[in-house]
């Protein structure tokens with residue numbers, strides 16, 4: 143069963159022309175990554191204000207009032223409740239009534255005056271780290287100005303000794319605190335999944351639906367030639383999409399591109415080919431474009447939910463982690479995060495790259511086996 | 519006489535439906551054989567099996583001297599197949615479609631061949647037009663040209679002129695005859711009687727079974743049909759009075775005239791006797807192929823019902 147390069151080239155050329163002529167495909171190739179990136183990137187970067195806050199004030203001095211006033215003026219904190227005990231506050235934060243619990247200890251004024259390491263304690267519900275990010279940043283500024291008016295005359299602090307007190311922040315529920323840095327590269331894996339799986343599934347199913355498959359099958363083209371020929375243009379599409387996402391992530395969100403380029407390149411190539419082969423496999427079992435679309439979405443949902451993209455992987459139940467491990471997106475996500483954020487080298491990525499390679503082999507094998515050379 | 523197609527016992531079922539039922543089909547080399555039969559009788563299914571697009575449940579023989587179905591791949595290469603539904607790429611231009619076909623068949627001189635084909639079609643100046651924008655008649659001519667680009671020895675055409683205007687159909691059939699003159703064997707399915715008459719041979723399939731075979735003349739002779747034609751003022755209105763009388767198997771208006779047919783001459787004559795008067799004149803005519811096919815459908819349809827009962 144000799145493969146013919148010229149037949150493959152014929153299919154590639156044909157597929158390219160069709161791709162270039164279809165405006166909707168253009169929109170998908172360029173629009174989807176940009177749109178998703180802006181949507182997710184900014185949604186996640188958004189800077190929510192007026193977050194519900196409870197305070198436990200054990201020091202009833204003038205200075206405490208100034209601190210709370212400054213908190214409210216920052217715009218991030220709405221004091222909705224004044225708790226009387228630590229227990230009460232714990233309940234509020236557990237129920238999700240408040241996002242922040244702020245404690246001003248009883249000896250606050252005394253310590254400020256004595257310059258004896260005064261602290262206020264802030265507990266943040268960080269289960270949605272994006273929501274708390276801006277507020278936590280604002281807290282860091284607080285000591286600089288909160289007591290500016292109070293500490294005059296005899297209480298004035300010589301500026302050399304630094305801020306008059308310290309804010310201690312404790313994150314609850316999500317100590318690893320995924321930030322937008324973490325999510326933008328994750329989008330790379332999910333956007334490639336969405337567009338590539340769906341586009342190939344549609345491209346092949348379209349031939350069945352429009353009847354051109356009957357003509358194609360009556361020619362001497364072999365299944366593997368059709369597959370290679372059909373997938374090649376989309377590899378290019380995938381690479382373009384990846385480039386768009388990485389460049390935008392850098393320009394708009396300042397995501398650090400730490401390096402690990404070799405691992406990233408290999409991972410991305412394996413992932414792109416695997417996703418395309420999966421789309422091809424889907425097209426061999428679906429009869430029309432609607433079914434192809436539905437099956438792609440069916441695959442896409444767990445890819446977002448269980449891969450560690452939206453929810454921290456370690457926070458999922460064990461069975462979900464197992465499912466997640468089967469999904470190629472999970473491994474791709476680790477490769478991208480490892481490379482882009484941490485600059486991890488090839489050696490440390492071998493496990494994930496191996497998993498991706500296995501995915502390509504299994505899916506491509508199945509797709510070739512499934513592809514029918516007849517209309518049966 | 520050499521046979522381009524000589525396949526026996528060809529069958530194909532889809533679930534409980536027997537689409538093609540132990541068909542034996544023989545097609546003489548260089549002949550144009552018309553493949554007729556009502557909708558859903560199994561024409562497309564048979565053609566698809568012959569060119570390797572469907573795997574037959576049973577069936578053995580030779581196609582182009584090659585073992586059928588074992589050598590399906592080699593048969594495929596020497597066969598041109600034109601699908602019932604337009605199956606070139608509508609979003610590619612005429613030229614791109616032809617070039618694609620030429621390349622997947624690994625033909626030499628691709629540019630020249632495409633140019634020659636465009637010239638032959640008279641589409642040279644419209645080569646950059648999208649195939650999807652062509653009219654129905656042009657689409658069919660393009661599809662035919664595409665299916666003979668690799669110079670096949672056997673051509674399978676599935677209702678190539680459905681929905682095409684009379685002039686375009688005539689051009690199309692002139693082309694088919696030209697190809698046959700060059701030695702290509704053609705098996706063409708159709709629903710048009712005038713096209714059936716243009717074929718050297720006819721095969722008639724019904725409910726998956728081949729029930730008649732021969733030239734047009736042979737089929738008419740085999741049918742044993744006797745047909746009388748009534749002419750005169752509104753002779754076609756007699757249909758209501760004559761239909762169902764003993765001895766009359768078929769009544770069909772023919773313009774203003776009426777064809778009345780049966781297989782029993784005495785009974786037929788007796789049935790029309792009361793109407794042999796002014797303003798009508800009666801004469802015996804040769805039955806048309808259409809009469810023959812309708813009779814075939816009726817008699818075999820009746821048998822099916824009897825079998826089922």
Ligand SMILES: Nc1ncnc2c1ncn2[C@@H]1O[C@H](COP(=O)(O)OP(=O)(O)OP(=O)(O)O)[C@@H](O)[C@H]1O
Nearest residue numbers: 532535537555556557558559560561562563564602
């Ligand atoms: N892939 C399929 N799956 C199930 N049934 C099928 C399939 N293809 C054809 N059939 C059925 O087999 C029977 C024969 O169909 P076929 O298309 O061969 O008829 P045909 O003679 O070409 O009809 P037409 O003149 O309408 O084109 C029909 O009842 C059809 O519904």
Ligand SMILES: [Mg+2]
Nearest residue numbers: 561562602676
């Ligand atoms: Mg048909």
